[in-house]
Amino acid sequence: MFEVFLAFLKLGLTSFGGPIAHLGYFRAEFVERRRWLDDRSYTDLVALCQFLPGPASSQVGMALGMKRAGWPGALAAWVGFTLPSAIALTLFALGVTHWTALAQSGVVHGLKVVAVAVVAQAVMGMARSLCPDRLRAGIAIAAAVLVLLVPYSVAQIAAMIAGALIGRFALNLPPSAAVAQDGFGISKRAGAVLLALFVVLLFGLPMWASALHSRLLLLVSEFYTAGSLVFGGGHVVLPLLQSALVPITYLHDDVFLAGYGAAQAVPGPLFTFAAYLGAVLPDSMQWGGAWGSALVMLMAIFLPAFLLVMGALPFWQVLRERHGIQRGMAGVNAAVVGVLLAALYSPVWTSAIHSRADFALALLAFGLLVFARWSPVWVVLLAAAVGWAGWL
Incomplete structure (x- = not known):
């Protein structure tokens, strides 16, 4: 288990660039260098984690830890992979909380502006891969219109x-090839229990929170729900959490987006944005102070990813051979x-x-990300420096 922790801690400290880059780092480390599994098994594992909702790179990491050292390894x-960025974002949240001027500073404004470029890059990349035909492009546009009109x-x-239903009955996709199954040491019975627990928590947490009138449970249920519904990468957690949390917690959009911008500058999974949000909650909504709330919300958003990947591993071959499921998931991805x-x-x-200068910086950041192929961390640091210099 300690071997697994150290291996992933190294990656948690050095893996910049988002989930696709993370998967490349994982392949180099665990397929080529350590040889924990072969290339075909790794590719099939990646396919499963991209099929499921949740942070794909973190789910791949959990499964690799499970394969190497069982449940403690997972x-x-x-x-190991989550700790570095979670600590960094919690510290940033403490700075925003204790120095309120920081949230209105030029540095934070630069982080908000660069978030425009980061999300635009994510939309463009996802549209190319997930909306390659007219029907899926139409699903995406209709979803955007619905969300804009009903915020x-x-x-x-x-x-x-709606995307799942349209994809299931209207899309025409070639079936994927069958592959050998690797349950990673998890029995089908254990997998079924984990999947059942995922469903129980998804529907039970909101009802439990409502029955007990508990704001903490309500927040936990919102983070759990967001972690359960995020398809297509960590960027999608932004609209889910913003629409769910800002009305409940009265967090200002400036504070919310400052953390999202800062999350681009740290290694590891983008889902650690949840630690930042837990730490900036109002004192009346925190549990165990800023660090305790950060930990609770971090666990809440990652728990569905853990339950889903561990529960689905024993059934993956059956799932991927069902053509209707493949079509439905393609429709969901387009809606995302x-x-x-x-x-x-x-x-x-x-x-x-808010100004021409803001738009100019956003365009510059977008160009550096998309065409110059700069690492997101350097683009984020540049935007923060521009904001600090007072140009905005």
């Missing part, structure tokens, strides 16, 4: 359900592009772009 992999989380969920496109306008654009 936990060690998650802790509540229920609209986002409705858009994904639309949800993120709507988020690009609100809250990202509306909260960050």
Whole structure:
């Protein structure tokens, strides 16, 4: 287990560039260097984690830890990969909380502006891969229109359900090839229990929070729901959490987006944005102080990813051979592009772009990310420096 923790801690400290880059780092480390599994098994594992909602790179890491050292290894992999960025974002949250001028500073404004470029890049990349035909492009546009006209989380969920139904009955996709199954040491019975627990928590947590009138449970249920519905990468967590949390917690969009911008500058999974949000909650909504709340919200958003990947591993071959499931998931992924496109306008654009200089910096950051292929961390640091210099 300690071997797994150290391996993933190194990656948690050095893996910049988002989930696709993370998967490349994982392949180099665990397929080529350590030879924990072969290339075909790794590719099939990546396919499963991209099929499921949640942070794909973290789910791959959990499964690799499970394969190497069992259940303790899965936990060690998650802790090692997540800990560095979670600590960094919690410290940033403490700075925003204790020095309120920081949230209105030029540095934070630069982080908000660069978020426009980061989300625009994500929308463009996802649209190319997930909306390659007219039908899926239409699903994406319809989802964006729905979410813009009905700015509540229920609209986002409705858009994904509609995308799944349209994909299931209207898309025509070639079936994927069958592959050998590797359950990673998890029995089908254990997998079924984990999947059942995922469903129970998804529907039970909101009802439990409502029955007990508990704000803490309500927040936990919102983070858990967001972690359960994020398809297409960590960027999609932005609109889900913003629409769910800002009305409940009264967090200002400036504070919300400052953390999202800072999350681009740290290694590891983007889902550690949840630690920042837990730490900046109002004192009356915190549990165990800023650090305790950061830990609770971090665990809440990652728990569905853990339950899903561990529960699905024993059934993956059966799942991937069902053509209807493949078509439905393709429709969901197209709807996700639309949800993120709507988020690009609100809250990202509306909260960050207030002048010609703001737009110029956003364009510069977008060009550096997309055409110059700069690492996101350097683009984020450049935007923060521009803001600090007072140019904005």
